[in-house]
Amino acid sequence: MNAHLEDDIFDDDRHHHSHRSRRDASRARRPKRRGRTAVALLLAVAVIAGGGYLAFGSLRGIVPSLGSDAVEDFAGPGAGQVEITVEEGATGSDIGSALEEAGVVKSSGAFVQAAAAEPDKAAKIQPGTYELKKQMKASDAFTWLADNANRVAQGVTIPEGLWAVEIYERLSKATKIPVARYEAAATSEQLKLPTEAGGSIEGWLFPSTYEFPKDSTPVEQLDTMIAKTQEELQKTDVPRARWERTLTVASIVEGESGAADRGKVARVVENRLADPTGPTVGMLQMDSTIHYLLKKRGTITTSDKERESDSPYNTYKNKGLPPGPINNPGAAAIEAAADPEPGKWIFFVTVDPDTGETKFATTTAQHERNVQEFCRNTGSCE
Structure with missing residues (x-):
């Protein structure tokens, strides 16, 4: 087996995020979209105490x-x-x-x-x-x-797991407003970014389908997305002081997991963080964080060279969570981060990238067997 590939798999290389995020986007949104309510026609119907309608x-x-x-x-x-x-x-x-x-x-x-x-x-x-x-x-x-x-139709759909820079591009394509104006809006003093965000908009742009008024500004559009993220966080029992941490974990979950695995991946993150003497010595070792700092899409693993970066987002060199979210997670990932599935898993590997089948392990020996299954299915470990 190629040495660096084996290391990549051992440290939890994941699936092709981009196509799954689009598939999950529609499924995750269906039970959650409460924002599009019917317009209240004040004078159309008036209800009286007796249960009938006003004459x-x-x-x-x-x-x-x-x-x-x-x-x-x-x-x-x-x-x-x-x-x-x-x-x-x-x-x-x-x-x-x-x-x-x-x-x-x-x-x-x-x-x-x-x-x-x-x-x-x-x-x-x-x-x-x-x-x-x-x-x-x-x-x-x-x-x-x-x-x-x-x-x-004035709508623009933002899938789960996109980076802020990718969201600006999608918004710009839909609204014809230059990307530079969205970049400027993201750091504007007029932006209603909560103090918990620490001044960074990454992670706070909620994925959904939006219909912005034609005359809305980039600041107003981003504010709408930020407000949606706060709505989702308010649905959890997580206190405001932990909102940014929750979004950071959720973004890693979004970048690493399939639809059925989010709760388990969130638990792996917490288990690694909780055990500084465990197999990963307190480091997350997630390729999604490397992809974020390199702004690289379309690959499963990372190379030794890519993992040499001294960036605080390099979870192969730094213990604990990265400084902030690495993408903009959806409702399901936020829920998973707020309430991970109970378990003692430390490892996971997508044994079949085509189907997204992922296996979790509590010991190194179990994980090595899962790695071998990945190798047999993909033929990429020679």
């Missing part, structure tokens, strides 16, 4: 225009094109006012009246950008907004 006439004191059927309305069908952005949390009157100002409907009251007539449909309106005609009949404008398929 339509009771809304007259809230919106005078509802006191009469003679609200101003266009005959439709309208012409031309205009884009309208429905902000998250917007009320029916907010949307109606925006439509009126843009010339889509003749009056906000006409739109609110159409929404109040169909509360179930009103609840389906989602935040986002819509392209409508000018001088539409209010009921037609309402029906158009209630169909989510009519949203103009």
Whole structure:
């Protein structure tokens, strides 16, 4: 067996992160995406204590225009094109006012009246950008907004495990804002980065699909992602003082593990940190940290030369955790870092890189057998 390859495997070389992070991105997001809530149409439905709905006439004191059927309305069908952005949390009157100002409907009251007539449909309106005609009949404008398929796609998807520099590139491609402006925003005094981050944005840009308003700035976009990370951390029992540590462990878990193994990898990290006299003498020896400091993708292992770096991110030379997160982890990795799976594992190796099958070991002898299985499956240990 090639000597340095054997060392690489022994020190937990891992799988191809990039393609799995994309696969995991969609699966991890499905149970977690609570941010995209239906817009609350304030005047569409009002619930009373008895469980019924307020009589339509009771809304007259809230919106005078509802006191009469003679609200101003266009005959439709309208012409031309205009884009309208429905902000998250917007009320029916907010949307109606925006439509009126843009010339889509003749009056906000006409739109609110159409929404109040169909509360179930009103609840389906989602935040986002819509392209409508000018001088539409209010009921037609309402029906158009209630169909989510009519949203103009402005979204950008950020997979789990990307470095901040990779996220800036994706954002730039979607928004046409230069990467340099995102780099500047990351260190801006206006950025709402929590003090726990220690001034570094790495690890705090939550992976998800975002739809930013067209006029949003890089600082505002990054702030949105930072806020999402804080939301995920708040779901754990980890105190704020340990948020940065949790994200650091989560980022290593994200860089090293498959979907089913995150909790076990998190436990390996903690077991190595807890035993300064163990097989790894308190060092994590994770190739993902080397890949981060080299900004290198697409390889399973690292070479002897690559592991010679004196960087504090070199976990083959330095004991303990690296100075901070090495990527931007998703919800599942954060959960694993906050509550690792119980176990005494010290080693792990992906015995089949094609399937991602990973085996964990508590002793050196067990791990060596797993290494040999890797060699048989890949033929790369000659």
